[in-house]
Amino acid sequence: MFAYIARRIASTIPVVLLVALFVFSLLYIAPGDPAAIIAGDQATPADVDRIRASLGLDRPFLVRFFDWFWHILQGDLGTSIFTNLPVTHMIAQRIEPTLSLMMLTLILSLTLAIPMGVLAAWKHGTWIDRTVMMVAVLGFSTPVFVIGYVLAYVFALRLDWLPVQGFTSISEGLIPFLRNLILPSVALGLVYMALIARITRATMLDVLSQDYIRTAKAKGVGQRGMLFVHALKNAAVPIVTIVGIGFAALIGGAVVTESVFAIPGLGRLTVDAILRRDYPVIQGVVLLFSFAYVLVNLGVDLLYTLFDPRIRY
Amino acid sequence: MIDRRGFLTTAAAAASGALAAPRLSLAADSKTLRFIPQANLANLDPIWTTQYVVRNGSLLIWDMLYGVNEKLEPQPQMVEAHEASGDFKTWTFRLRPGLKFHDGEPVRARDAVASINRWMARDATMGGVIKKRLDALEAVDDRTFRFRLNQPYPKMLFALGKSSTPTLFIMPERIAATDPFKQISEYVGSGPMRFKRDEWVPGAKAIFERFDGYVPRAEKADWLSGGKRIHFERIEWQIVPDGATASAALQNGEVDWWETPLPDLVPLLRQSANVAVDIADPLGNIGSFRINHLYPPFNDVRARRAVQIAVNQEDYMSAVVGDDQSLWKTLPGFFTPDTPLYTEFGGEALKGKRDYELAKQLLADSGYKNEPVILLVATDVAITKAQGDVTADLLKRIGVNVQYQALDWGTVGQRRAKKDPPSEGGWNIFHTWHAGADCVNPAPYIALDCSGPSAWFGWPKSDLVQAKIAAWYDAPDLAAEKQAIAELNKAAMDHVVYVPTGFFKGYQAWRKNISGVVKAPFPVFWDVTKA
Numbered sequence: 001m002f003a004y005i006a007r008r009i010a011s012t013i014p015v016v017l018l019v020a021l022f023v024f025s026l027l028y029i030a031p032g033d034p035a036a037i038i039a040g041d042q043a044t045p046a047d048v049d050r051i052r053a054s055l056g057l058d059r060p061f062l063v064r065f066f067d068w069f070w071h072i073l074q075g076d077l078g079t080s081i082f083t084n085l086p087v088t089h090m091i092a093q094r095i096e097p098t099l100s101l102m103m104l105t106l107i108l109s110l111t112l113a114i115p116m117g118v119l120a121a122w123k124h125g126t127w128i129d130r131t132v133m134m135v136a137v138l139g140f141s142t143p144v145f146v147i148g149y150v151l152a153y154v155f156a157l158r159l160d161w162l163p164v165q166g167f168t169s170i171s172e173g174l175i176p177f178l179r180n181l182i183l184p185s186v187a188l189g190l191v192y193m194a195l196i197a198r199i200t201r202a203t204m205l206d207v208l209s210q211d212y213i214r215t216a217k218a219k220g221v222g223q224r225g226m227l228f229v230h231a232l233k234n235a236a237v238p239i240v241t242i243v244g245i246g247f248a249a250l251i252g253g254a255v256v257t258e259s260v261f262a263i264p265g266l267g268r269l270t271v272d273a274i275l276r277r278d279y280p281v282i283q284g285v286v287l288l289f290s291f292a293y294v295l296v297n298l299g300v301d302l303l304y305t306l307f308d309p310r311i312r313y
Numbered sequence: 314m315i316d317r318r319g320f321l322t323t324a325a326a327a328a329s330g331a332l333a334a335p336r337l338s339l340a341a342d343s344k345t346l347r348f349i350p351q352a353n354l355a356n357l358d359p360i361w362t363t364q365y366v367v368r369n370g371s372l373l374i375w376d377m378l379y380g381v382n383e384k385l386e387p388q389p390q391m392v393e394a395h396e397a398s399g400d401f402k403t404w405t406f407r408l409r410p411g412l413k414f415h416d417g418e419p420v421r422a423r424d425a426v427a428s429i430n431r432w433m434a435r436d437a438t439m440g441g442v443i444k445k446r447l448d449a450l451e452a453v454d455d456r457t458f459r460f461r462l463n464q465p466y467p468k469m470l471f472a473l474g475k476s477s478t479p480t481l482f483i484m485p486e487r488i489a490a491t492d493p494f495k496q497i498s499e500y501v502g503s504g505p506m507r508f509k510r511d512e513w514v515p516g517a518k519a520i521f522e523r524f525d526g527y528v529p530r531a532e533k534a535d536w537l538s539g540g541k542r543i544h545f546e547r548i549e550w551q552i553v554p555d556g557a558t559a560s561a562a563l564q565n566g567e568v569d570w571w572e573t574p575l576p577d578l579v580p581l582l583r584q585s586a587n588v589a590v591d592i593a594d595p596l597g598n599i600g601s602f603r604i605n606h607l608y609p610p611f612n613d614v615r616a617r618r619a620v621q622i623a624v625n626q627e628d629y630m631s632a633v634v635g636d637d638q639s640l641w642k643t644l645p646g647f648f649t650p651d652t653p654l655y656t657e658f659g660g661e662a663l664k665g666k667r668d669y670e671l672a673k674q675l676l677a678d679s680g681y682k683n684e685p686v687i688l689l690v691a692t693d694v695a696i697t698k699a700q701g702d703v704t705a706d707l708l709k710r711i712g713v714n715v716q717y718q719a720l721d722w723g724t725v726g727q728r729r730a731k732k733d734p735p736s737e738g739g740w741n742i743f744h745t746w747h748a749g750a751d752c753v754n755p756a757p758y759i760a761l762d763c764s765g766p767s768a769w770f771g772w773p774k775s776d777l778v779q780a781k782i783a784a785w786y787d788a789p790d791l792a793a794e795k796q797a798i799a800e801l802n803k804a805a806m807d808h809v810v811y812v813p814t815g816f817f818k819g820y821q822a823w824r825k826n827i828s829g830v831v832k833a834p835f836p837v838f839w840d841v842t843k844a
Binding site: 031032033034036037038039040041042043044045046047048050051053054080082083084085090093094149152153156157160163164165166259260261262264268269271272275276277278 | 353355356361362363364435437477478479492494495496498514515516517518551552553554555557558559561562564565567693720721722723724726727728729730745747751757759767769770
């Protein structure tokens with residue numbers, strides 16, 4: 001097992017390297033010029049050229065790439081072109097809101113979606129099943145920003161229960177922390193919840209039709225034990241897989257959610273950096289996300305062994 | 314012992330109590346102002362970058378030698394007195410006593426000299442002209458500095474106090490010594506507020522804290538002049554990128570003042586009992602149809618005139634600001650309406666019914682043979698997107714083979730600098746807008762410069778326009794200035810330097826417990842109070 005984990009972690013290195021090269025190349029060929037944005041509308045073309053030169057953006061591709069990569073190897077993601085702050089500092093400033101949002105979304109989604117999927121499968125073909133599926137389809141097909149606006153309108157503007165925007169660190173208290181994060185987590189979580197509920201239902205339907213379930217029923221195993229112990233554990237592998245795959249959707253959704261709810265997280269940092277062509281920040285954040293994605297998938301692979309003892313690494 | 318049902322009831326009651334608790338923003342004291350600026354404050358070097366949001370933040374941190382009032386007259390700010398020689402070649406300035414930087418050091422003449430040098434290196438209009446005429450700029454003593462010029466420069470006070478970017482702010486000498494093309498790394502100010510760098514989260518918030526060592530002038534504040542008295546301990550800039558969220562936050566009392574509400578959301582804000590809405594900047598903005606003068610068909614003035622006589626400003630303004638007619642007016646000229654030098658002389662081509670047939674004829678006369686015309690449209694900026702859509706339709710109507718290229722503003726910023734032919738990555742037309750404050754006279758008006766290769770994007774060249782700009786610089790009084798501007802307006806219209814698409818204003822909105830908000834081209838925080 002440990003050898004497997006070591007191998008998997010080692011295998012992330014070429015993946016992250018490829019991502020780094022890809023992102024750097026993509027940004028190099030993408031149109032846009034941070035020097036023109038810095039200089040603004042009042043600047044002359046000559047000023048723009050001088051700013052570009054002072055930022056080193058007029059150097060050849062390979063020189064810039066190897067310079068950046070050399071710093072990456074030393075743990076230095078570079079300095080933001082616009083803010084003059086180290087990218088690591090900017091990421092550190094933003095990581096708590098994003099992690100908090102994703103964790104709360106994950107907790108909410110798993111807590112609600114798995115029982116919903118199990119229930120829908122158990123009551124297959126009934127109004128309960130149809131209701132769960134309707135909610136899932138709605139959650140899946142409604143854009144995050146629409147859900148966000150509706151939630152903010154109802155719970156902040158109309159009912160006056162929760163704030164519209166912003167983020168409060170958990171270090172300032174659990175209640176203020178949750179007050180700021182509930183709406184964004186629900187908005188972001190609906191899609192995720194829909195995805196997990198649907199896959200849980202489909203997998204459970206398959207498992208519930210297996211012979212051993214019928215045997216368990218015949219032996220008098222209780223409904224709750226049959227569903228949550230015997231069936232769900234065997235349905236867990238596809239569910240865990242979809243949770244891992246959905247992590248990418250969660251990252252994408254966080255970008256939108258953070259903008260709608262003005263949460264100062266990594267998603268907004270990425271969008272701002274892309275719009276301004278702040279190359280070091282874009283490269284740093286994409287590298288971080290790709291590394292996180294690889295780690296999540298490793299975690300998913302390891303969880304398989306927990307749910308299915310036949311799987312060995 | 315509590316049972317399961319009892320526990321759930323208690324937990325729900327506790328949760329609802331917590332959720333319904335008064336919001337922190339409502340309980341916040343009146344010493345903190347929460348403000349949503351027009352854009353993200355990504356850095357704070359007002360010389361290195363010319364973005365307005367940086368200038369606006371810098372107005373809190375650094376003070377100026379002179380500041381304009383609402384009549385656009387430069388008034389002394391850090392300067393106590395000045396003396397100009399009769400030929401306007403020698404200008405001597407004395408600083409007010411007791412001025413301090415945020416690190417406690419006194420403001421000295423050599424700080425002013427270093428700040429002026431850095432500003433002159435980046436200000437292509439007024440600073441650049443002074444630099445060309447400069448024999449010496451020297452600190453005479455700790456409070457006195459002097460310009461010695463080789464040509465007269467009567468507009469010196471306006472140059473030192475102009476609000477257009479880059480604006481001259483006074484920084485400590487060691488900071489002002491930074492290469493003007495590199496960003497400063499310290500924010501030690503001379504103005505009424507300190508920048509809290511330790512609390513700065515670029516893209517999310519910027520915090521300013523009152524500087525007790527600031528000595529405001531005795532006069533009443535008037536735009537950038539007079540006593541800059543701040544009535545808050547903290548001013549928090551909150552960056553809210555989404556308009557609908559900003560609107561909801563203002564209605565909900567989570568912020569106090571929103572600099573640029575979207576026109577579409579203004580009717581909603583007006584329905585709120587706690588929100589006031591009014592025009593933000595009386596000097597507004599001028600929409601711009603910018604043309605590349607280097608390549609066919611628009612290297613021929615007849616093709617440019619074809620566009621000029623076809624442009625219907627009402628279409629553009631309706632697309633930009635919607636149905637609210639109080640927000641816009643047609644503009645048959647290049648200068649800001651309701652300012653002293655405004656003129657419509659020579660602007661007939663933009664008045665009356667639009668003549669598409671004549672436009673087609675002019676295009677044919679120019680030798681246009683249906684070659685593609687590249688229209689760059691920044692679709693992520695509402696104002697440029699709206700103008701671009703109207704232009705695409707207009708060009709089709711007059712028989713132009715238009716290629717609409719949907720880009721983001723960052724890409725347009727890069728593409729417009731390319732002097733390559735349109736077929737090789739260049740361009741023919743892009744849209745932008747100019748702040749009315751920058752169009753009150755030719756000095757900050759970079760878009761009117763017709764110096765050819767060194768002119769602004771589009772690179773127009775006209776010796777006549779340049780001569781009229783020079784005539785304004787040398788005008789000894791207001792009457793002569795008006796004469797020069799009228800002739801300049803006509804010359805620029807005849808040459809079709811660019812086509813104004815109309816004059817439009819924007820709104821600002823604030824909570825009604827805030828008072829003292831004024832209309833200006835920049836947010837004015839002095840004398841604003843919160844009940």
